[in-house]
Amino acid sequence: SQELEQSPQSLIVQEGKNLTINCTSSKTLYGLYWYKQKYGEGLIFLMMLQKGGEEKSHEKITAKLDEKKQQSSLHITASQPSHAGIYLCGADPTAQMNRDDKIIFGKGTRLHILP
């Protein structure tokens, strides 16, 4: 079965610095999702990547899916206190990416931002 490994498990960075979180899969990634845990709202959807080499950005967060589609990275530029939290990657288990397929989750990366 497919497994997602996130690294690092925990990350502490100074405010204003850049950082990267990785999500590595044991199998080909067909649909890769990034989420952030948010108080009172559960998991907030950040971005979805599907094609090898694809890159998407939202505000200061950029996510990439490598050409081989086995690793995704989440990059935050000029980090702010609001970026602190727990980030999870999730993946579709099959190439069909059926709407009812259960997402497979990584174990999460905890990000601390120091003032």
Added chain:
Amino acid sequence: DTAVSQTPKYLVTQMGNDKSIKCEQNLGHDTMYWYKQDSKKFLKIMFSYNNKELIINETVPNRFSPKSPDKAHLNLHINSLELGDSAVYFCASSQGPFRAGGYQETQYFGPGTRLLVL
């Protein structure tokens, strides 16, 4: 070794039936959650219990009722199932609950239950 388990993994049922999905965690966590995965793979939180006490109760139909017999279990009971209830439901647990502005505990997810209402 399973940390968060859900049963059943797949559930096919007729409209109007009542069904339950069970969730158990062996991590010793105090907080458990139920999420619904929509067609875009967004996950919407439904309920959260901390030490058997309901702490998050989002706007979901009254037909959905969580039950926590002890802090290791959080079951989801659904009455009078409707077609629109078809979805994947995830259970999760964490050491402690959400706290506004406070330390967030990592949530560990179960494998999900795919519910299909015919």
